[in-house]
Amino acid sequence: MHGQRRSPQESVYHMNTATQSRWGDAIFRAITISFAIGILLLFVGIIIALWHESLPSIHKFGFSFLTSSAWNPVKDDFGAWIAIVGTLLSTCLAMLIAIPLSLGVALFLAELAPEWMKAPFGTAIELLAAIPSIVYGMWGLFVLAPIMSDYVQPWLADHFGFLPFFTGPAMGIGMLTAGLVLALMILPFIASVTRDVFLMVPQNLKEAAYGMGCTTWEVVRDIMIPYGKKGIAGAVFLGMGRALGETMAVTFVIGNAYHLSWSLFAPGNSIASTLANEFTEADSDIYLSSLVELGLVLFLITFIVLGIAQLWLKRGQQGGGR
């Protein structure tokens, strides 16, 4: 995992020293540089396009766009707050469920599973990642939602109903179901990367620990997780990035309603599902512009989250990764 990643600067450096004199390599170098610059231009271009298209909405609503919970196409009054909360809340729920689950799966596959089980189970987990998100959405709507409304939500309401999070009618459609579907979607990403990280823990470290009389749990807690901390964080952020922008699966089960509620049973909305639902039919300019600004907000959220992740990983690197 660590070894495979080579930064662009390193690659250019290698080309510089070794083979600069040859024509072919010079051309090759020019082509690859143009590709790299092209990506950068594309990135900047997307930001500029989003910014430009959302100017009418930015002028009209200003900063209050981020804090207003209005969404009224008839009166042309728009705000992003409910969609932002929905995006962050569904992602948080998904991470809360997916991180412990995928750590468990990865540990089992890397350390505890008998040899004959590792390959088929590992492949099965990776295949989960290949299922298109719309299939997760349909499964969530037709299979998971009835289970949630008939069994899970009534049980939660009976046992934890004193908390505001588990109140209201058990519809099976809403924030909780959306979080659950998202968790299942990102689980294979986190699990398979984490398994690879665990497999890279040096055998002699583990053997030494076992030799000193450590239990499996102690080896996991004190050797494997600290050693793979950085890789695991990378896997988690990979999953988080996917959860933030996930569209179709969420649209199917989140309920698409512009209401804020403490209850996780209640329907909500996310930025991506709002865009998927309303883009084709947005008929006024300010409506369209507000939708584009929502896209810009999502872009910035993802950017900030991944930026923090990068910084954190860098800091970890300098500290020696432990």
Add this chain to the structure above:
Amino acid sequence: MKKTIFAAAMMAATAMGANVASAAKTINGAGATFPYPVYSQWAHDYNKITGVRLNYQAIGSGGGIKQIKAKTVDFGASDAPLKADQLDKFGLMQFPMIMGGVVPVVHVQGIKAGQLKLSASNLADIYLGNITKWNDKRITANNPGLSLPATDITVVHRADGSGTTWIFTNYLTKVSSQWANTLGNAKAVAWPVGLGGKGNQGVAAFVNKINGSIGYVEYAYALQNHMASVLLQNQSGNYVAPTSKNFQSAAAGADWKHAKGYYMVLTNQPGANSWPITGASFILLYKTQMNPAQGKEVLKFFNWSYNNGAHAAEKLDYVPMPKAVADMVRATWSKVLKDRHGHAIWK
């Protein structure tokens, strides 16, 4: 050797070119999902007779209006009619092509299709969030003898902008002053309660899944999904069922002749049997056709559909346009549709 290959390639290219030319008789349209089943049936039949293909993308009414404004299609389709000044602004004309009904459907344990009676104000109050339980006095008062559970009402509406929503909220605006003052009539509104499904199919799926729910769908979807439709109180005070006959009754009284630019809304029409949430679906064309030959192909298709499409429409539970209206529309075509030089393209 090279020459023969070149010649062969040239011949192949010419042959392909000829193919393309003969297959070029395709007319392109985009818009409302509400009439999509009947348009595709007509297109299928028409293609068998004439070989002309219709490529209709059911992307929604707003999308249809946007596409015709962007001139990417030959015609646009919308469930919400454009007002005359809007049409003039973009140089468009519109005409009604088909009519149908929007149907409130419920999923309440023990209630079958045609059992639950809803008054207009009750329907509005449910969608406003004023009535939240199925055994609310206001509902039971209209339903003597029907035992309604104390279940919470889950309101289901469209998540996407939609012509079906436009017709539905147009009706609610007419029957409820609170609705008219707070929410209004549009393809998407700020729903005070409930959850949103994507498309007619999405609403149907939510209503089928959630006990205690109510939604609204285009009639064909209610039939296909075996949903429990309600009896709705119409302007005359009668509780009527959603049937083709009752849609026709609502459509019968429409005064198309005096509707400027064919702007006509068929909700809450008079008539003892009229289904109150009936609507027409419209076709949008440019008054000035830059490619008159193509424009004529489009008109030929719709003309054929007016003349021969009634049976197919009725089979799909739509209401075909009466002959008098079709004649009126044809007269309008002759009058307003021109090529670049001002010659009429429909004679």
